[in-house]
Amino acid sequence: LIEALRAVVPETGGVLVEASDRQPYETGWRYGRGVARAVVRPQTTEQVADVLRLCHERGVRVHAIGGNTGLVGASNPDATGEQVVVALERLRRTIDIDPVDRTVLVDGGVLLSQLNAALAEHGLVFPIDLGADPQIGGMVVTNTGGTSLLKYGDVRHNLLGLEVVLADGTVVSQLSPLRKNNTGLDLKQVFVGTSGALGVVTRAVLQVVPLPRQRATALVAAADGAAVLALLQGLERSVGSALTVFEAIHGEAYRATLRHGANLQDPFRGAVPTYTVLVELTSTLDAAQLDLEELLQNALVAHVEAGAEGIDDVLMDPKGLGWALRHQISESLRHEGTVLGLDLSVPRSRLAAFSAAARDLVQARFPFATVCDFGHWGDGGTHLNVVWREADVPEGFHDGGPEGLKHAMQDALCELCVAQFGGSFSAEHGVGPHNQRFYDRYVDGPTQRVMAALRAALDPTGAWK
């Protein structure tokens, strides 16, 4: 097999078999660990197709890896040592920008940062903003959302064309940049968000947007979740599509981040709001046409003067204190103790009630733990982190083994989210070993049945993954 793979990908480093060479592909950025039989690094769609065909013919299972930034354990191979890992990082030759079309044809292995550097030369940007630096192919199969979904939508909203290699090596090439094309089934939609289960994305055509010329940021101290939602609704009415980011950080997460983060200033100087709301406006207009700083300040003042309840403080934040804090939350929580990180969403209007209910649940059933949530209140997504010190865990809670406590919490909070609040157990991280059981439990029958039909049609021998 290894020789056959080397014949297909003959370039230096095209096939890795040594343990030390394989290791970076076997271990996730934060979670995930497995063993690969070999790691193959193709440079072209044809090589990807040849590798998949070869493995398919021999009944060898394959596992694709992009930027290895996933958070559900799906980036890495399983523990069997049988899977061939197909790493897409060398599929990085093409970034073809058409400024008149406002689109770009890009290879699946290109990093988001590389794409945006190339686009910036044309005054353009691919407007999916997130903390990691994933590959474009990985972003498509996980339908990445990020912090500015409110304004720009997710990857699906910005995807025009796609090239995918199926398990048997068939190349499905639909690389048209058409914005209007209603000729029946839009096949690319079935690959978006299915975590690569139906094929490997080798190229994509994306719609991109003009780079903003202005940005204005503010921090708002809110006394409760209801005040956060009222502010959201007020700003959408007053500043409209300039509203790009609307995040809220709970006081527990805020406090932990100030304790452990590096080079942070405390914007509210000691007062810890129940929720700290990070608001950002962007515009392609220059300040002479529309002063965003003034627009945002006026909108916030007007909201308070109109009698909004629960707004305790408003600060313009030109130095980005809020963003600095926001970016250090996840790492800071790890310094507090053990962290269970859940990526949930509920209907936007129910987020305040859901956060309160989650807090009540943890207080009642796991009183040694603290809920430290922060999230994208503009789109209903919340990173619900539960944090505790192992020393505080009473006897009995660890009876279910080392993962038993985490699983019990995860089960209880996902049940609350999905069954009681009509929410999602995976807002933007996708499905992988870490949350597969919730897929089995909560995804409806017709969806599972259609997914099985698609797999039967696109991967008839089940060789894939």
Added chain:
Amino acid sequence: LIEALRAVVPETGGVLVEASDRQPYETGWRYGRGVARAVVRPQTTEQVADVLRLCHERGVRVHAIGGNTGLVGASNPDATGEQVVVALERLRRTIDIDPVDRTVLVDGGVLLSQLNAALAEHGLVFPIDLGADPQIGGMVVTNTGGTSLLKYGDVRHNLLGLEVVLADGTVVSQLSPLRKNNTGLDLKQVFVGTSGALGVVTRAVLQVVPLPRQRATALVAAADGAAVLALLQGLERSVGSALTVFEAIHGEAYRATLRHGANLQDPFRGAVPTYTVLVELTSTLDAAQLDLEELLQNALVAHVEAGAEGIDDVLMDPKGLGWALRHQISESLRHEGTVLGLDLSVPRSRLAAFSAAARDLVQARFPFATVCDFGHWGDGGTHLNVVWREADVPEGFHDGGPEGLKHAMQDALCELCVAQFGGSFSAEHGVGPHNQRFYDRYVDGPTQRVMAALRAALDPTGAWK
């Protein structure tokens, strides 16, 4: 069968069998004509499910009809007289608006105009803008685009949840208003744009947006298609997301409309531009914050002063002369003679070249005919109309029967569009009897194969349609 249907939908007028009662459902608004065995008008999802189950059990084919505004002959039953038509017009009870969530749960039979009237009370709008008044369910299955796709996207971009009844009466209910939900296959995507071939849409959850507070419109006289595209690119950079409509009307269409339209003023007073560009900005900001009229005028002046070629005239159009003209094109062309109306799209940057090539083709092969195109240059869509007087058609062109000439033109222009310009034979009208042969010819194998697999999974006995 009729009795059994009456038992399921017992309300007055629930089942229509008289020829005069069936007739409005058998004949399209502009195209399409067939014969129905009966017309059933259910009022609830349960009734729709019962009707479909009943027909499924008896092997009776069904055909759903929404607002009957389709343009590809797909709204009406076929000529066999065997199909039961399911009309959704009484499925019109629910318009549940959640202003905090900025979403609405709506029955499939609700008209776009009804939905927007209800939303306006909350300062909201469903931002799909088009000439007809379709039902929401029909808009979902045809993935309607319209004139402001540039800013708001198509129906798919604004669809959060869906309820569909499958051929056997199974109800697939995914009515969640979640904006972030990446738990594998997004099943609703396979129903969008497939013209109802996989099920009947009974309810939908839509994302809606704040009503604009301002609107500014201008008309620009452009000497050629290249000037139109340069203006588009310039405006996207200068006014960004305020740009909502960017349409261009060719001189031939413009001239015909002035000849036949009612109560029209000629904005350019006799001069007929090669392309008349209709530009519209909208904003939720009020004029004190951002004067749109001024912004648009300044942007157009700056574009010309920066040396743009081929811009012959610029007029602000506060009275809507351009829109009045735009809305009367299709009907006006009919007064000129026989019309072949094609709904095509190409990559946006190739629209100028495509329009020129289409003109050359018609001139060379059908010199008695005139191309009168107008379209959504902002998204690459063009309504390419070919117009001629039957008296001018030379001998021999009608040898292929009454539809032969139209078919020959349609074949040649679709081939030019799809094969040479990477375009679509149906930008926004969907697939129906009028263009089914292009589906068979141009839609790629994998898409047709997956569609067959989906039909096998969702409609195993093929009773549907």
